[in-house]
Amino acid sequence: MLRLSAFCAISLLLLFAGLLGVDAHGRPSPWSKGAAGRWHNDLEEAAPSRELLLELEQQEQQLELDGTINRRAPRAAVTVSASPSLIAKNGDTVTVSWSGVTKVQADDWIGVYSPSTSEHSLYIDWVYVKECETASQGFGNVTFELVNMRKDYGFRYFSGNTVLTQLAQSAPVEFVNKNEPTHGRLAYPGDPTTMRVMWVTNEDKTIPTVQYGTSAGILNMNMSGTSHTYRASDICSPLASTPSPVLFIDPGFFHDVLLTNLAPSTLYWYRYGNDATGWSAVANFTTAPQPGKNTPISFVVYADMGTYSTGPGAVATSERVLSHLDDVDFVLHVGDLSYALGRGYVWEWFGALIEPIATNKPYQVSIGNHEYCHLLGGEKDPSHAAGNGFHPSWGNYGDDSNGECGVPTHNRFHMPDNGNSVFWYSFDYGSVHFLQFSAEHDFLPGSDMYKWIANDLASVDRSVTPWIFVSAHRPAYCSENYMGDYNVSLYLRAALEPLMQQYKxxxxxxxxxxxxxxxxxxxxxxxxxxxDKPTAPVHLMVGMSGASLDNETYMNVTWDAFHDQAFGVAYVHVHDANSMYFEYRHNDNDGVAWNMTLSNWAML
Ligand SMILES: [Fe+2]
Structure with a gap:
């Protein structure tokens, strides 16, 4: 369910304004940030019982008879309908129309449900009816863009925020093809003669296939792959392991095809699926160049993006990245991906949000606290960390994934296999050696990951890849006044700066x-x-890509070159062995907010 167009019979010009406004209107979303800063489910309260609703109705009727209150609008005639009832493809819109309301109340709202049979309290999206331009006339319509989650949708008209009184509901809305290929994405496996294609359907009984070729009309080669999924029982702990329309949902099957024997630096056209379940649209990608000392490359880098549920920042970031897609070779998303926090439908939204990017450029991810940190069920942790993961006394590692413990991320993103799957790995791309590790795992000297990092850095041939870029979700340098995170940054420095110095x-x-x-x-x-003449690494913290912005003050430190708290995206252009250019652009105007040209201290 994408709330891309939660507007009511108003012009397209206001469509995005409608999106911006929805979260600000005060209705509690299914999940909201509590006073303690921890995500919690406001819907854990049970739906009101039928007896209670009847009782309230009788009370209201009595009050009306007494002349104590103005009777609300006649409700019996309220209708809600959704059109079309069959959705052709992922991302298509449905228009929900309501009518028959004599007087719209301030707390009248339309809830979105998937499946359509969900309990009242388990809505995955909503909009206030009063937002409709025609609300005063007793009718209106709302347009939603639907994500194919392989199950139906339903829409209900309610009055009330605390006691939910359903006044009408739509007939179910179905997708034509529940096996429609969705969540399409590329990943770079680390070899320029390869490319990985992944996508999701509702079944694993047919052979996942990629058809591809070097011209758009001639997909004359094909490769098949494997399918897998995960179940609630595979996830470490609640809430993420709790079956519910707003928590664990059937994620479908993830199809994984590795294309091999490709030519480096070559444009390929491709589609994925098969004849039985249907095919994706044709897209294209360019294979990586052979690694080389002066091979130029470009990439996008950001972290903490989220999706529609984290506000408009993520949508704006995806639009900015799309507008610059021709300028880059791939994307690095350095942890805190969807902010699903156990909500399966948010992973569905995230898959839809990044698909236009990720079906054209490899989408390389690393693990963040909101994908991994957990307190229970560590035996199911796909990274095979001891116990329940990394919880040093000096750290602020809690249950930030709501029990996911990396399971959804590990199943959804297949990264290079030379480390510990999505948790830590490295790859060469052009003139750069990339190393992504997990700051959510034990990074101290002597740990498995530390040893892998040290070995990987030692193996880099700077005559082939003269640059080394390391990434991890948590920074070693940030001067915002969050002392828990700052303390972790000091440990990251102590553990890893000697290696970063040694290997430049x-x-x-x-x-x-x-x-x-x-x-x-x-x-x-x-x-x-x-x-111009660095003798140490530069640290670039790029957590400004969508999740709600920080507003904390900063410490006075000598190493701060620039900081700000605005939504944006960063781009890197490596020119050759000696020089690269970095720029950070704000989302609001796409203007460059900060940039630098950096020399390679390994070559000086
Ligand atoms: Fe984070």
């Missing part, structure tokens, strides 16, 4: 804080050289 790492990308910050070249808290 050029950049450390991170997120986690919802803001942007760049450092000088820095080691042990002290600026070391300049961007």
């Amino acid at each position: 790492v050029n950049i450390f990308f991170s997120g986690h804080y919802h803001s942007f910050q760049a450092t000088c070249p820095v080691m042990n808290g002290t600026c070391s050289g300049t961007f």
Whole structure:
């Protein structure tokens, strides 16, 4: 369910304004951020019983007879309908029309349900009826863009925010094809003669296939792959393991096809699916170049994006990235991906949000606290960490995934296989060696991941990939006044700066804080050289891509080159072995808010 167009019989010009406004109107969303800053489900309260509703109705009738209240609008005539009742494809719109209301109340609203039989309290989206331009006339319509979650949708008209009184409901809305290929995405496996294609359907009885070729009209090659899924019982703990329309839902089957024997630096056209379940639209990708000392590359990097449920920032980021897609080779999303936090339907939204990007450019992800951190059920952790993961006394590692413990991420994103799946891995792309690790796992010297990082860095041939970019979700440098996170950053420095110094790492990308910050070249808290002549890594924190922005103050530190708290996206253009350009653009105007040209200290 995408709330892309929650507007009511108003012009397209106001469509996006409608989106911006929905969350601000005060109706509690299915999930809201509690006072303690932890996500919780406002819908854990049971729906009102039928007896209670009858009682309330009788009370209201008595009050009306007494002349104590103005009777609400006659309700018997309220109708809700949804059209079309059959949705042709993922992302198509449905128009929900309501009528017969003599007087719209301030707390009248339309809830969105999937499946259509869900309990009243388990809506996945909603809009206030009063937002409709024609509300005063007793009718209106709302347009929603639907994500194919392989089950039907229903729409209900309610009055009341605390006691939900259903006044009307629509007939179910179905997708024509529940096996429609969705969640299409590419991943770079680490070899320029390969590309990985993944997508989702509702079944695993047919052979997932990619047809491809070097011209759009001639997909004369094909490759098949494998299918897998995960169940509630595979997930570490509640809430993520709790079956519910607003928590664990059947994720469908993930299809995974590795294309091999491709030519490097070559444009391919492709589609995925099969004759039995249907095919995707034709898209294209360009294979990676052979790694080479002076091979230029470009990529997008951001973290903490989220999806529609985290507000308009994520949508704006995806639109900005799409507008620059021709300028880049791939995307790095450094953790905190969907902010599903156990809500399966949010993973569905995220899949739909990134699909236009990820079906054209490899989408490389790393793990964040909101994908992984958990307190129970560690035996199911797909990273095979000991116990229930990393919970040092000096850290602020809690249950930030609501029990997901990486299971949805591990199943949805197949990254290079040279480390520990999506949790840590590396790959060469052009003139750069990329290393993504998990700051949610034990990174201290002696740990398995630390040893892997050290070995991987030692193996880099700087005559082939003269640049090394490291990324992890949590920063080693950020001067915002969040002391729990700052304390972790000090441990990251202590553990990993000796390696970054020894192997002359050029950049450390991170997120986690919802803001942007760049450092000088820095080691042990002290600026070391300049961007022209660095003698230490530069740290770039790019957590400003969609989740609600920080508003904390900053400490006074010497290594802060730039910081701000605005939504945006960062781009990197590596020119050759010696020079690269970085820019951070704001989403609101696509203007460059900060940039730098950086020399390669491994080559000086
Ligand atoms: Fe985070």
